[in-house]
Amino acid sequence: MISFPDFEISKNDRLLITGNSGTGKTTLLHLLSGLLMMQKGEIIISGSNLSALSQQKLDKFRGRNIGLVFQQPKFISSINVLENIKVAQLFGFGKVNTQDATSLLNELGIGDKAQKSTNELSGGERQRLAIARALAAKPTLVLADEPTSSLDDDNAEMVYELLHQEAVKNGATLIVVSHDQRLKSKFENMVAL
Amino acid sequence: MNVFKLSFKNLFARPMRSVLTVTMLTMGVALASLLILVGNALDDSFKKNIRGIDMVVGAKGSPLQLILSAIYQIDSPTGNISLAEARKLAKNPQIKETIELSFGDSYKGRRIVGTSQKYVALYDGSMADGILWEKPFEAVVGAQVSQEFDLKTGDEFYSAHGVDGMGHDHEEHPFTVVGVLNTSGSVLDKLILTAPESIWEVHADADHDSSATPEITAMLVKFRSKMGIMTLPRVVNQQTSMQAALPAIEVNRLFELFGVAISTLQIVALVIMLLGAVSVFVSMVNALKDRAFEMALMRSMGASRSQIFGMILLEALMLGIIGTVLGLILSHIGIAFLNTYANEQFGINVSIWALDPLEWLLITATIVLCIFAALLPSITTIKMDVSKILSRYEN
Structure with a gap:
């Protein structure tokens, strides 16, 4: 049983949720994205109470509203870079827009890798692709789970800047869950678990 | 995507x-x-080849062999029967129609069958070229035979003794092709047809006694009614020196083996x-x-x-x-x-x-x-x- 404090975040704002290992950071993130059901309490995103939604509606809600960035950038290996973005569009809002997908890749500086297999990307490119995928369905909320923890200072800086910049550009609220001390100086709003 | x-x-x-x-x-x-x-x-x-044939009469032996040889032309004949005895049977009121077959000779492995023109009609054969045979030593060739050996109307050939193409040639009497049949998908396609007298004459001259009574190899029988199946085969098998076989039964037996x-x-x-x-x-x-x-x-x-x-x-x-x-x-x-x-x-x-x-x-x-x-x-x-x-x- 893990309890979390109440917190609120306004639209287009940024929030850092910190805490040591075992404090349930990932659990909270999965609750926020509707991948896990909680026993008590409620989560309200853009006026929708997640605990009141059926499994099917929750899947749809997640696809339309939430973009997830995981600590390990992993992709569907049988399809190429561009197709990974298209799949996120497909599951996010049901249809594919190649032009949007391509411009997103260009925006993140990996437009030239569109036809490559995801296995051929370097670590930094994989991080970029993971961010691009999270933004593919134009979410209102981007949730990032330890996006910088395993990266060196330069790459951590790059990933944070991209997340920040893309969230602003796409009008998305950003919540980062991390124990990474380097991020503390970047956020005004913080919740400690 | x-x-x-x-x-x-x-x-x-x-x-x-x-x-x-x-x-x-x-x-x-x-x-x-x-x-x-x-x-x-x-x-x-x-099934196509036994259509219209209710019974086959031939020399005593294996009934399956009789059917295979007389209908499908894929086994050796069981022997010969007397034409007179066959014709006597054909007068039985239960029998509607008969077709006499005389075979035992071949051309390059393709069988020559001496028979009446009714045999062609039985399988709905039609002429691709020429006419049906009228006289002895006039031959009509099946579509496949014509194609295989390039036999056309007007060509001549000599028959050989035996159905396997290994026998000695009958060099005294050439056959003349007078017609070629269309492909019918039946046994006709791989046969050479002629008048029965051709077969008799070849053998009478070659090595048989010329005074011998004419013989045929088998007779295809169609009954007037299906009731014939009940009585006629037994009559033939018990009271004559011939054998009667029912194609439907023999084919079923064959299919059981397959x-x-x-x-x-x-x-x-x-x-x-x-x-x-x-x-x-x-x-x-x-x-x-x-x-x-x-x-x-x-x-x-x-x-x-x-x-x-x-x-x-x-x-x-x-x-x-x-x-x-x-x-x-x-x-x-x-x-x-x-x-x-x-x-x-x-x-x-x-x-x-x-x-x-x-x-x-x-x-x-x-x-x-x-x-x-x-x-x-x-x-x-x-x-x-x-x-x-x-x-x-x-x-």
Whole structure:
């Protein structure tokens, strides 16, 4: 049983949720994205109470509203870079827009890798692709789970800047869950678990 | 990009696994389809040639041999019978029509049959060229014989003793081709037809006593009513020196013999198909194990449980369809090769392009089998704990 404090975040704002290992950071993130059901309490995103939604509606809600960035950038290996973005569009809002997908890749500086297999990307490119995928369905909320923890200072800086910049550009609220001390100086709003 | 394309790419991202599954399905379907086609063709050909023949009368011996030699022209004759005795039987009021056959000679392995023009009518034969025979030593050749030896109207040839083409030639009497038959899909295609007197004269002159009474090899009989089957064969077998055989019964007996071989092959085909289904099952289970994280990822992107379920079923369905299509292509190519041989030996010809109704059933059964094999693995995706899978791969 893990309890979390109440917190609120306004639209287009940024929030850092910190805490040591075992404090349930990932659990909270999965609750926020509707991948896990909680026993008590409620989560309200853009006026929708997640605990009141059926499994099917929750899947749809997640696809339309939430973009997830995981600590390990992993992709569907049988399809190429561009197709990974298209799949996120497909599951996010049901249809594919190649032009949007391509411009997103260009925006993140990996437009030239569109036809490559995801296995051929370097670590930094994989991080970029993971961010691009999270933004593919134009979410209102981007949730990032330890996006910088395993990266060196330069790459951590790059990933944070991209997340920040893309969230602003796409009008998305950003919540980062991390124990990474380097991020503390970047956020005004913080919740400690 | 759509779910269909994604399934397709998933299949071909791991080609070796798919190849194994598809190969088994292909082999199973090919064998099953081949059995259907060959079985039907045998059935067809055997039925087509006994059409209109209720009974065959010939020399005593094996009834199956009599039927095979007199109707299908694929076995040696049982011997000869007296024409007088045969004609006496033909007067029986229960008999509607008879066709006398005299054979035993051949040209380059193709049998020469001395008979009446009714024999051509029996199989709805029609002329491609020339006319039917009128006099002895006028010959009409079947479509296949004409093609094989380039025999055309006006050509001459000498017959040889024996039906296997190994006997000595009868060099005194050349035959003249007066007509060529169209392909009828019956035994006519591989025969050379002539008047019975040609056969008698060749043998009377060559090595037989010229005073001997004329003999024939067999007589095809059509009854006035089906009641004839009850009494006539017994009458012939008990009261004459001839033998009567019923083609329907002998053909059934022959099919029982084939039947054992065909059922064995059917079981083999079924086992291969089931192995294919097991392979689909294993392939899907493995795919789920390998791709659990990818599926959890898709769920995190908003894919619903039914979309993931559908994707796995779709993959199995594609394996099934690919296996079925390749299997059918393989069996029909096999038939194309078999056709050449079967047509020469038995006058069997199977259409390569048409799909038999039983093959449609085979297609449906294979695809349903594949879907069932994938059902259990697909259902496990519905119960998958996305959060757990994602966090497990994270650390």
